[in-house]
Amino acid sequence: MSSNGLPKLLAEPSPGVADANGNIQLPPEELQQMEQALEQHFTAILRILRIDPNDPNSADTPRRLARMWVRELLRGRYEPPPRCTLFPNRRRSNALVMSRGIEVRSVCSHHWQPIIGQCVIGYVPGEHIIGLSKLNRIVEWFSRRGQVQEELTEQIAEFLQGKLRPRALGVVLACRHYCMIVRGVEGDEEQAVMVTSTWRGGLAENTRLREEFFRLAGMELPEYA
Ligand SMILES: [Zn+2]
Known part of the structure; x- marks a missing residue:
C-alpha cells in the first residue's frame, strides 16, 4: 500500500503502444503481466469510487474486469490476424458474393x-474466393478493439482488399452505440442505428x-449510396 491507502501499482507493461484500434502482438507472458497490472488499477478505481471491497458482488470485480478487457473486449489488439485461406476462382465467377448478418461486437474508443x-x-x-467463415473472423479481429465505426468499416475493407484483391468490394456496418443508449443522449437513441x-x-x-x-x-438503398 502507498501512503494514500491505495494499492501500489505495478509498473506499466512494456513495450510500445498502438492506437486503440491498432494491433500490437504480445506473447502470453506479457498479456499475463498486463492482466495483473490492470487488476491492481481496477482495485484502485473501485476504491476511488468508494465501493466497499468487501461487497461480495464487487470483491472479484477488478479481476473479472482485467480479464474481460485483455482476453475478450480488446483481444484483437494483441492477436495476430486470422489466417485467410483463399481458393482459386475456377469458374471465373464475376457475380457478387455476399455474406450478411455477420455479428459486430465492439466497444467505442470514446x-x-x-x-x-x-x-x-x-x-x-478476382483470381480468388475466400471461405465465408473467414469473413466473420476478420470482422471479429478488428471489432475486438477500441473502435470508431467509420474506421472499423475501413479497416475491414482495406484488409480484405489487400488479401483477396477482388474486382469489387463493399462493406456496410449497421450498429447501435450503447454509449448513447445508456447515457440517454437526446433523441430516439434506442432506435438510432449508425450505418x-x-x-x-x-x-x-x-x-x-x-x-x-x-x-x-x-x-x-440509402440516399448517399
Ligand atoms: Zn461512444
Whole structure:
C-alpha cells in the first residue's frame, strides 16, 4: 500500500503502444503481466469510487474486469490476424458474393461502451474466393478493439482488399452505440442505428452494382449510396 491507502501499482507493461484500434502482438507472458497490472488499477478505481471491497458482488470485480478487457473486449489488439485461406476462382465467377448478418461486437474508443450490430460484406472475385467463415473472423479481429465505426468499416475493407484483391468490394456496418443508449443522449437513441459503408473497385464506380448489393443485402438503398 502507498501512503494514500491505495494499492501500489505495478509498473506499466512494456513495450510500445498502438492506437486503440491498432494491433500490437504480445506473447502470453506479457498479456499475463498486463492482466495483473490492470487488476491492481481496477482495485484502485473501485476504491476511488468508494465501493466497499468487501461487497461480495464487487470483491472479484477488478479481476473479472482485467480479464474481460485483455482476453475478450480488446483481444484483437494483441492477436495476430486470422489466417485467410483463399481458393482459386475456377469458374471465373464475376457475380457478387455476399455474406450478411455477420455479428459486430465492439466497444467505442470514446466511452468504452458496447457497439453492437451487423456487417454485410459483398465482393466480386478476382483470381480468388475466400471461405465465408473467414469473413466473420476478420470482422471479429478488428471489432475486438477500441473502435470508431467509420474506421472499423475501413479497416475491414482495406484488409480484405489487400488479401483477396477482388474486382469489387463493399462493406456496410449497421450498429447501435450503447454509449448513447445508456447515457440517454437526446433523441430516439434506442432506435438510432449508425450505418457506415465503404466501396472499392466496381462497387465504387458502378451505381447499378451498388443497387444489386443493397438488394441482396435486403437493405434499402440509402440516399448517399
Ligand atoms: Zn461512444
